[in-house]
């Protein structure tokens with residue numbers, strides 16, 4: 306998705322209460338967020354929008370969170386009507402001038418080996434690792450499961466053991 310800069314500013318202001326962003330070189334990392342999990346969940350998810358204002362592509366290759374053992378990039382695809390996940394082993398490239406959005410039902414960060422449930426009001430620290438921009442410290446805000454519409458066919462429950 307490509308949004309003009311001016312429009313992004315308006316969106317950020319409109320959501321001022323909950324919006325937060327991080328910058329790393331030419332990258333703007335907008336509103337990393339996560340979802341509450343049931344007490345027994347072994348995995349959580351992370352979402353974020355990343356804009357590349359530079360002249361060179363950069364690639365998100367991984368990351369970490371303080372509440373999980375692992376951090377994997379996954380993408381969801383609908384194959385013959387069934388949502389399936391696959392790891393993005395090649396990373397996620399953000400072309401110059403582009404915004405890449407990790408969101409429910411699409412590409413997301415899988416937080417594996419959760420050390421504790423994710424609860425509302427308990428934001429947690431993490432990092433995103435880029436090929437060019439390097440390791441960028443961020444913080445994930447928490448939204449409840451009703452916080453954003455759940456797309457039909459999101460197979461995310463398939464991850465929760």
Ligand SMILES: [Cu+2]
Nearest residue numbers: 379390415464
């Ligand atoms: Cu996943």
